[in-house]
Amino acid sequence: MLSKNQIKLIKSLSQKKGRQQQRSFIVEGIKGISEFLKSDYTLKNLYSTKLIFDAPQDLIVEISEVELKKISALKNPNTALAIFEIPKGNPPQDDGLIVALDDVRDPGNLGTIIRLCDWYGIKDLVCSLNTVDCYNAKVVQATMGSLTRVNVQYVDLYDYLEFTRIDIFGTFLEGENIYSATLPEQGIIILGNEANGISEAIEKTVSRKITIPQFGAIKETESLNVANATAILLSEFRRRTIEK
């Protein structure tokens, strides 16, 4: 049986403040939980209606469907809910390709970008302090386990970029065409906010302005979705490394 206090504690993790205070976050569903269990993440508690997980017995609490419904954020909870520790993570290295997000707000976009980083072998994802929290339940859900393989760090983005020694790329309307530009194997690629793009302060740190050209006769499309822009950029940067 879950106590009122336990339920309250678990529920508080749906808010960023609660997650930061307890240094913990929630993963729901069999598949997601299994991905985190086999990763380096540390399990704190596992609440499940079925005893099907390979985890330390003292951390598993068997609960009823009714109890699961009480602690779950999902309309249709799926068997279990686990609480994992938020790792300290490692400061990003000035090495290889790094993705930096300047104020990306949509959880779905961040989740998809983490999946893309995983796909394209990007180890470090650096986020501005205003970027949506990667331990938000919707982000965790959207990453489909990729979060266990990408090192996400929240930093003062301007400070971080000011002191890096590698090239900083940002997409702008008037940049170099990415299809013909020389793209190195190491560098930082900045993606901006969904509505406003890269902020003025961050723009100043960009050493290489690039652009994804539009095709077709009518060029009225306003912009690409930030996750799609990330997909196209990572594809272009990585393609060059196989051609060498």
Next chain:
Amino acid sequence: MLSKNQIKLIKSLSQKKGRQQQRSFIVEGIKGISEFLKSDYTLKNLYSTKLIFDAPQDLIVEISEVELKKISALKNPNTALAIFEIPKGNPPQDDGLIVALDDVRDPGNLGTIIRLCDWYGIKDLVCSLNTVDCYNAKVVQATMGSLTRVNVQYVDLYDYLEFTRIDIFGTFLEGENIYSATLPEQGIIILGNEANGISEAIEKTVSRKITIPQFGAIKETESLNVANATAILLSEFRRRTIEK
């Protein structure tokens, strides 16, 4: 004043059945409506709290904020709601690059794919009959006006693909690497369902299996989101056309 009957008719357009019966769909918000007004779409009615649109006066109905809230599907309705005619559209030509969707179900994904088609100058988007309706309010919203520039057709996808004479591309795990494959200027690119990919029946029509390779040491990412896969494929196909 809107009559009960008018409100009922407008509300019925939030369902696919209602849209098909009336051959009409809803566009909400100043920006979206303005995009459709300057396109080839035919306006049927415009309900607005402000008289700011350049449209035939006999089609404009001034309404109150309270009335707008009654007919809007949005939490925070934005000034106006317009009803446009669903165009017949043109059958896709076996010419240039065509995108075909085999059972894409998420409105956000379809909206983003339409934006990508617009960006990469794809004129024809062919959808299986089970693909989400492009006149669904969430799709219209997500396309941000691109729907006015892409010809979307719903067809029996298998029949359509059986009779085409151009190459049919589909992404599979065991396909040719897209970065090194020869990609023509014309062809049909098929994207599959979010959970199940391209169906078995449609797979049989594919003449060229291709793959987006994974990078990095750990290759556990399950798959790319369908809109991101579309972004990467269109980028690769179009890039080749500038290099020539």
